[in-house]
Ligand SMILES: *Cc1c(COP(=O)(O)O)cnc(C)c1O
């Protein structure tokens with residue numbers, strides 16, 4: 381077993397893995413746990429070279445850094461090892477020499493969330509639970525529904541009734557029990573926690589389950605390995621970029637990315653921590669507000685943004701998400717809905733990467749940071765694209781505009 385213990389992010393208390401299932405019991409539901417590995421033991425069994433030679437093109441290539449004991453529980457659906465594209469055309473527009481897009485929109489259910497759900501479903505199998513539940517603005521649910529279908533495990537999903545239609549249909553297609561809650565995501569989250577306690581379901585709720593961040597960290601492992609590949613430095617160290625831009629809702633993706641980087645630094649596989657740049661929608665900026673105020677205490681907001689996947693009033697992983705940015709000397713930024721729609725178009729037109737609003741929010745943040753002179757043109761920058769453009773058809777239509785309607789005659793076809 382590679383996991384040494386679980387550590388409370390609020391009070392530092394340490395627990396062996398079967399002592400607590402979710403959070404530190406001393407702070408209600410808010411004492412999220414970090415999963416700590418025995419890095420000497422990991423180092424003694426694996427190094428960068430055999431991973432590079434691995435033919436496992438999924439998150440499970442990092443087996444020794446994941447919290448699962450037996451490969452038999454891994455759901456077959458392939459998650460991760462998504463492309464890291466060199467985005468030279470967008471880089472040119474922004475005067476950034478080395479710009480990369482980590483395209484997580486190509487995961488099997490269309491979002492970054494598959495990374496978390498793959499690990500949590502494996503953990504559920506390992507624990508022998510019968511049913512998994514989650515609250516979701518859509519993507520976490522779709523990811524859980526997809527990975528659960530892959531493992532044939534019954535699933536219950538609580539989504540706000542405002543979730544985009546296509547996302548809800550996706551949950552139903554995979555055979556999940558779906559409850560549309562007449563309330564916000566935050567209310568769906570509370571109801572899911574209460575129901576899981578009442579009925580004994582295993583909760584995948586973001587952050588609350590310590591293994592969601594462990595799944596999400598695989599993106600930073602991939603980024604550093606792929607950057608080393610791009611530079612043919614394979615058998616030496618991996619390469620950490622200077623900055624990573626990522627959209628933030630609950631704050632669990634940025635926390636997971638930070639965790640993966642700290643794992644690599646502890647192993648000596650990278651030699652620095654990139655600056656983490658959290659990007660939030662102006663109308664849903666609780667982490668930004670806390671960071672700006674210099675506090676880790678998150679004050680809830682009333683969320684309103686086109687980027688439904690990051691429309692969160694009370695970020696469940698807010699404290700760690702603020703810390704991730706502060707401790708790496710990064711920054712938080714906010715962007716408007718128009719910035720997000722513009723970023724969706726630019727990603728698709730210049731680099732053929734097709735993102736939903738929250739998926740393009742990280743890039744919208746980079747545009748703003750470049751505009752404000754926060755980033756330097758010589759820095760190596762990675763932007764994480766977190767969700768697929770087909771996830772939210774209504775926003776897609778807003779970003780795309782209308783096609784020309786013409787008569788079926790040659791004269792009607794204009795020159796382009
Ligand atoms: C969930 C999600 C995010 C934000 O992740 P958090 O862990 O909630 O901060 C960003 N983009 C997409 C597409 C998502 O589904």
Ligand SMILES: [Zn+2]
Nearest residue numbers: 388391404411
């Ligand atoms: Zn604690």
